[in-house]
Amino acid sequence: MRGKRRRQLRQHIMAYGFMVPAFSFLTIFLFIPLIVAVYLSFTRYNLLTPPEWVGLTNYERLFADPLFWRGLRNSFLYLIATPIIITLSIALAIVVNRNLRGVYLFRTVYYIPAVTSVVAVGMIFEFVFAEPGGLINGVLLATGLIQQPINFLTHPDSTLISVMLVTIWRGIGFYMIIFLAALQSVPEELYEAAAIDGANRWQQHLYITVPGIRPSIIFVAIISSISALKVFEEIWVMTDGTGGLLDSALTLMFYLYRQGFVNLELGYAAAIAAVFSVITLVFSILNLRYLERNND
Amino acid sequence: MTELRHYPGKPLRLRLRQWLENTGWYTILILFGLVTVVPFLWTALMSVRPNSANVFRPNQPPQLIPYPGLIGWGEGQREAREAGFYAAPAGSPFGWWRDFTPVIEPQLAGTSLEPYTFAATTANYYRVWTDVNLPRYFVNSFIVALSVVTIQLVTSSLAAYPLAKMQFQGRDVLFYLILATLVFPDQLTLIPTFIMSVNLFGFADTLHGLIIPFGANAFGIFLLRQTYQSIPNELIEAARIDGASEFGIWWRILLPLIRPGLATLAIFSFVGSWNSFLWPLLMIRTESMYTLPVGLAFLEGAFTGNLRTVAAGVMVATVPIIIVFLVFQRQFIRGLSGAVKG
Numbered sequence: 001m002r003g004k005r006r007r008q009l010r011q012h013i014m015a016y017g018f019m020v021p022a023f024s025f026l027t028i029f030l031f032i033p034l035i036v037a038v039y040l041s042f043t044r045y046n047l048l049t050p051p052e053w054v055g056l057t058n059y060e061r062l063f064a065d066p067l068f069w070r071g072l073r074n075s076f077l078y079l080i081a082t083p084i085i086i087t088l089s090i091a092l093a094i095v096v097n098r099n100l101r102g103v104y105l106f107r108t109v110y111y112i113p114a115v116t117s118v119v120a121v122g123m124i125f126e127f128v129f130a131e132p133g134g135l136i137n138g139v140l141l142a143t144g145l146i147q148q149p150i151n152f153l154t155h156p157d158s159t160l161i162s163v164m165l166v167t168i169w170r171g172i173g174f175y176m177i178i179f180l181a182a183l184q185s186v187p188e189e190l191y192e193a194a195a196i197d198g199a200n201r202w203q204q205h206l207y208i209t210v211p212g213i214r215p216s217i218i219f220v221a222i223i224s225s226i227s228a229l230k231v232f233e234e235i236w237v238m239t240d241g242t243g244g245l246l247d248s249a250l251t252l253m254f255y256l257y258r259q260g261f262v263n264l265e266l267g268y269a270a271a272i273a274a275v276f277s278v279i280t281l282v283f284s285i286l287n288l289r290y291l292e293r294n295n296d
Numbered sequence: 297m298t299e300l301r302h303y304p305g306k307p308l309r310l311r312l313r314q315w316l317e318n319t320g321w322y323t324i325l326i327l328f329g330l331v332t333v334v335p336f337l338w339t340a341l342m343s344v345r346p347n348s349a350n351v352f353r354p355n356q357p358p359q360l361i362p363y364p365g366l367i368g369w370g371e372g373q374r375e376a377r378e379a380g381f382y383a384a385p386a387g388s389p390f391g392w393w394r395d396f397t398p399v400i401e402p403q404l405a406g407t408s409l410e411p412y413t414f415a416a417t418t419a420n421y422y423r424v425w426t427d428v429n430l431p432r433y434f435v436n437s438f439i440v441a442l443s444v445v446t447i448q449l450v451t452s453s454l455a456a457y458p459l460a461k462m463q464f465q466g467r468d469v470l471f472y473l474i475l476a477t478l479v480f481p482d483q484l485t486l487i488p489t490f491i492m493s494v495n496l497f498g499f500a501d502t503l504h505g506l507i508i509p510f511g512a513n514a515f516g517i518f519l520l521r522q523t524y525q526s527i528p529n530e531l532i533e534a535a536r537i538d539g540a541s542e543f544g545i546w547w548r549i550l551l552p553l554i555r556p557g558l559a560t561l562a563i564f565s566f567v568g569s570w571n572s573f574l575w576p577l578l579m580i581r582t583e584s585m586y587t588l589p590v591g592l593a594f595l596e597g598a599f600t601g602n603l604r605t606v607a608a609g610v611m612v613a614t615v616p617i618i619i620v621f622l623v624f625q626r627q628f629i630r631g632l633s634g635a636v637k638g
Binding site (some may be wrong): 011012014015016018021022023024025026028029030031032033034036037040045047078092095096100103106107108109110111112113115116117118119120123125126127128130132133135137138139141142144160169173174226229232233236237240253254256257261266270273274276277280281284285288 | 306318321322323324328331332333334335336339342350351358365381450451452454455457458463464465467470473474475477478479480481483485486487488489490491492494495508509510511512514517534543546557567570571573574577578587588589590593595596603606607610613614617618621622625626627628629
């Protein structure tokens with residue numbers, strides 16, 4: 001009896017011993033900051049003088065702040081990228097799932113943007129979008145398809161869309177691989193049975209492929225929505241840290257960055273972060289439930 | 297046509313259809329391949345251009361085809377160009393620079409290709425390599441990414457073991473605590489972590505300030521816990537009966553078994569750290585501490601208006617990673633898709 005209890009005690013000490021390193025880091029850089037984040041959003045703080053409690057002032061100011069609403073609108077507009085990425089990456093996954101010679105080469109090539117840093121990709125597309133000598137404008141002007149260069153990044157109406165195109169370009173290969181893994185788990189017999197029943201290729205994909213990879217579609221929809229709402233680096237790089245002409249490409253995350261780290265209004269930025277978290281929380285909880293279900 | 301008759305089993309009509317279909321698939325594959333590759337090629341083309349950044353000039357054919365012009369490394373490019381040297385004798389004062397333009401240009405002259413060609417140079421690479429401390433940024437990024445990966449592998453693999461395989465009080469509470477933090481976006485903790493790192497720990501403008509805040513990875517613990525769970529309990533029980541210590545079990549038996557999970561986590565956090573931009577942008581002020589993404593982002597400021605040099609910098613920063621990816625592509629793709637699938 002005593003031996004058993006001693007062994008149990010030893011197990012407890014061992015178990016907690018194993019977790020000490022990870023939990024030390026998590027406590028300092030995750031648990032405590034989570035609590036401090038909420039506290040800060042009720043203060044005025046500029047790094048130099050101690051935080052000053054201001055109650056709900058930050059939130060009141062936030063909801064009256066047109067730039068906050070601009071950021072919110074742009075972040076939600078950015079969600080348009082999600083269905084486009086999903087559709088294109090499923091289509092591409094279907095193609096690279098076919099038993100064609102050399103298809104591995106194409107898979108690898110499609111994946112290259114996913115391992116290239118967002119900063120590099122953003123700069124590459126600055127060259128592609130440049131005017132008048134960029135790739136797209138150059139080709140279109142030289143072939144006479146347009147007379148005036150397209151202002152991809154220099155017009156308030158097109159900046160956000162141009163940046164979105166880059167996000168889509170960089171994301172397709174990455175999500176394609178997820179869908180490819182899902183496609184390979186759809187049983188081959190289902191397609192054969194459907195073919196015997198007279199379903200054409202299009203119908204087969206609609207009634208077998210799409211339901212078969214449904215969990216992956218949901219998963220990708222969630223994670224790509226979260227990353228669309230969070231978009232920051234592409235914007236920073238492609239607008240040279242300005243947020244676009246007349247703040248036209250200002251997203252919520254960019255506004256947080258500007259208020260917190262350019263204007264050093266850290267309390268106000270914390271309030272933006274809090275609102276932002278509430279928005280992404282919905283998506284994150286869905287995501288977590290998906291992960292857990294996968295786990296069982 | 298005669299070749300088709302070798303296969304009497306398949307009628308010509310079917311084989312023709314097959315051929316048409318495959319052609320269709322390859323068209324899609326190649327088209328999308330071009331969409332992926334052409335932006336990189338465009339950047340490469342810009343990075344070797346000698347003078348104006350514009351390939352497309354008004355009322356003239358585009359200069360798309362490079363041929364070797366002023367090639368070399370080191371000081372003395374201007375002298376080499378002025379002398380028109382292309383095969384300097386040993387001990388020439390022009391370092392490693394050779395101008396091949398005088399040899400190749402006459403050969404192209406008069407051909408129909410000529411208007412589309414231009415003399416490529418390595419001068420932009422030399423300039424970006426020496427004027428901006430790119431090698432240093434590389435080393436910084438590498439130190440940071442390697443340290444983050446090492447620390448995360450140790451902390452996550454240690455913490456995930458008891459969470460998966462030991463019975464103790466508070467286990468579920470701790471696990472759900474970790475799981476719950478995954479719900480919050482990093483943006484929420486960004487500001488407090490920044491304040492603590494700068495005001496409390498003095499991490500501002502240091503490389504360890506880019507490492508220590510990422511010492512543990514809640515997602516990594518979650519991922520490795522799942523990997524541990526796939527190991528049969530009997531194995532651990534047997535080792536315990538044989539008198540192995542818990543640490544010995546972890547180090548000698550379990551770690552080799554969870555290697556696939558470790559590889560996934562390693563690749564995932566390496567790519568994440570290597571490409572991370574916002575945190576180093578906030579923390580680092582001194583130019584010699586820049587990581588590669590930050591250094592890249594400021595290239596445009598360093599070479600205002602000289603896009604060719606910027607393009608050379610982008611190439612230097614991206615090509616090594618692409619090569620590493622091509623070498624380890626299987627592990628990369630399995631790792632990254634494995635990590636998101638959890």
